[in-house]
Amino acid sequence: MKWIELAVDAPPEFVEPLTEIFHRYGHGGVATEQDAGHNPDEGERAPIPDHVTVRTYLPLDSTTESRRQQIDIGVRLVAYLADVSPLRERVIEEEDWANAWKEHFYPLQIGRNLVICPTWREYDAGPSDNVILLDPGMAFGTGHHPTTRTCLEVLEDIVRPGSRVLDVGCGSAILSMTAVALGAGSVVGLEIDPVAARAAIDNVAINGQQSRIQVAQGTLPNELAPEHSFDIVVANISAKVVTELVGQFVRAMADGGKLMASGIIQDHVDDVVAAIESAGLTVKDRLVDGDWVTLLASS
Numbered sequence: 001m002k003w004i005e006l007a008v009d010a011p012p013e014f015v016e017p018l019t020e021i022f023h024r025y026g027h028g029g030v031a032t033e034q035d036a037g038h039n040p041d042e043g044e045r046a047p048i049p050d051h052v053t054v055r056t057y058l059p060l061d062s063t064t065e066s067r068r069q070q071i072d073i074g075v076r077l078v079a080y081l082a083d084v085s086p087l088r089e090r091v092i093e094e095e096d097w098a099n100a101w102k103e104h105f106y107p108l109q110i111g112r113n114l115v116i117c118p119t120w121r122e123y124d125a126g127p128s129d130n131v132i133l134l135d136p137g138m139a140f141g142t143g144h145h146p147t148t149r150t151c152l153e154v155l156e157d158i159v160r161p162g163s164r165v166l167d168v169g170c171g172s173a174i175l176s177m178t179a180v181a182l183g184a185g186s187v188v189g190l191e192i193d194p195v196a197a198r199a200a201i202d203n204v205a206i207n208g209q210q211s212r213i214q215v216a217q218g219t220l221p222n223e224l225a226p227e228h229s230f231d232i233v234v235a236n237i238s239a240k241v242v243t244e245l246v247g248q249f250v251r252a253m254a255d256g257g258k259l260m261a262s263g264i265i266q267d268h269v270d271d272v273v274a275a276i277e278s279a280g281l282t283v284k285d286r287l288v289d290g291d292w293v294t295l296l297a298s299s
Contacts, residue, residue, distance in 0.1 A: 002060040003092050006068065008075050009051045009085040013290055016145045018054045018084075021074035025067045026056030033106075051085075060091070107131075111153040114178060119206055130181040133206050134174060135199070146289035147262040151175055151236050154260055154287065154296060158232060159184050166190075166230040166252055168245065169237040173200035173215060179232070180212050188224045189215040220248035227251045233259045236294075239268035243275040250279045253299060262294040269293045 006026070010018055015032055022030045033053040058067050068089075075087050107117040115131045117123045125131050155178050159165070162185040167176045170189030179187050189204075191197040197217040204213045216224055233249045235242050242249075242261045249259050259281060264272050266288070272295065273283050281297040 004058045004060055004064060004068070005055060005090050005092055006058065006071055007053055007055045007088045009053050010078065011050070011082050011084075012052050013146050013292060014078055014082045014084065015052045015054060016148075018075065018078060021071060021078075022054055022056035025058075025070045025074075027059055027067075031055040051083075057092075110149055111156045114152055114156065114181075116174065130178070132174065132177050132181055134172060134177075134203055135206065146292045147236050147264075147294060148174065150287050150289050150292070150294040151234065151260060151262050152178055154294060155179055155182060155234075158258055158260070158296070160231070161185070163231045164229060164254070165232045165234065166225055168220060168233065168235045168249070169241070170200050170215065171196050171236075173203050173213065175234050175236060176200070176213050176215070177204060177207050177209055179234075180207075180209050184232075185212065187213045188222075188230075189213060190218050190220065190222055190225070191215065192217065192219050220245055220252065225252045228254050230254060231257050233257065235260070236262040239264045239272050242272055246275050246279045246281075250281060250299070255299065257299060259297045260294065261297070262292070264293045264295065266291050266293055269295070 008018065019030045019032065058064050072087050075084060078084050107115050107121055107123045109115050113128045113130050115123060115125065115129050116134055117131050119133050119135050123131060152175065155175065159179050159182040161183040163179065163183065165176070165179045165184045165187040167187060167189040170176050170191045173189050176187040176189040189200055191200055194217050197215060200215045204210055204215060214224060216222070230252050231254055233253055235245065235249060242264065253259065259276070261272065261276065276283055276295065276297050281299055283295050283297045285296040287294040
């Protein structure tokens with residue numbers, strides 16, 4: 001059988017919506033690729049790329065044309081909002097397909113010491129590196145989106161040994177796994193999407209963190225998230241969902257706890273801040289990356 005590789009270039013903040021489209025209609029995973037070229041040993045942080053390449057593969061069969069049309073429609077819609085390249089395609093042979101998409105994944109260095117590493121890559125970790133193994137064939141939580149990247153950097157600053165963390169909308173579990181790597185004692189990850197929840201469970205197992213991370217399909221309120229139980233509540237979702245659930249977040253927080261809310265577009269940040277403060281928290285910091293904002297609040 002032959003396969004068609006589809007690829008598009010997009011700004012990093014649009015990588016995750018595009019990977020969702022590619023994952024839904026593609027086959028066998030989605031690959032993202034960006035330029036490297038920095039030296040963490042000299043204190044350099046990973047550069048924020050202008051564009052990231054997103055790829056997926058379609059079997060050349062009776063479903064190819066309908067799949068390609070759906071992907072093309074999705075890409076064109078995203079292109080109304082961002083500088084997205086036209087969809088590119090090439091035909092590859094069966095024997096080349098199995099490993100083709102994996103060729104485009106490399107370790108991604110974020111913050112001071114975090115490394116997101118594909119499971120099939122080797123990474124020569126330094127003594128201070130926190131390496132998270134990830135199967136990036138899943139749609140959300142790859143580290144490329146500005147909100148994910150910012151949340152990872154904030155976690156480096158706020159997680160303490162033994163912290164109890166609630167990750168609402170955990171996606172691939174990238175934030176949950178990072179919290180444990182940074183010393184959190186326990187994490188509860190909630191995810192409403194059954195496919196993403198399964199991916200999160202698999203990634204937690206890959207990293208050997210099952211004893212400290214419990215992933216469940218669902219949202220708040222939840223029996224796994226009793227009131228006043230968490231030192232840190234993480235919600236990298238959207239302005240609408242953060243606003244709707246902020247009361248639940250506050251109830252889940254222990255005294256002196258912190259809320260990190262992200263996935264918020266600049267145009268909606270004032271409404272989210274108002275909702276957070278109406279729930280009794282104080283917004284301590286705003287971290288802005290392009291059009292996206294991450295809020296850090298505490299009681």
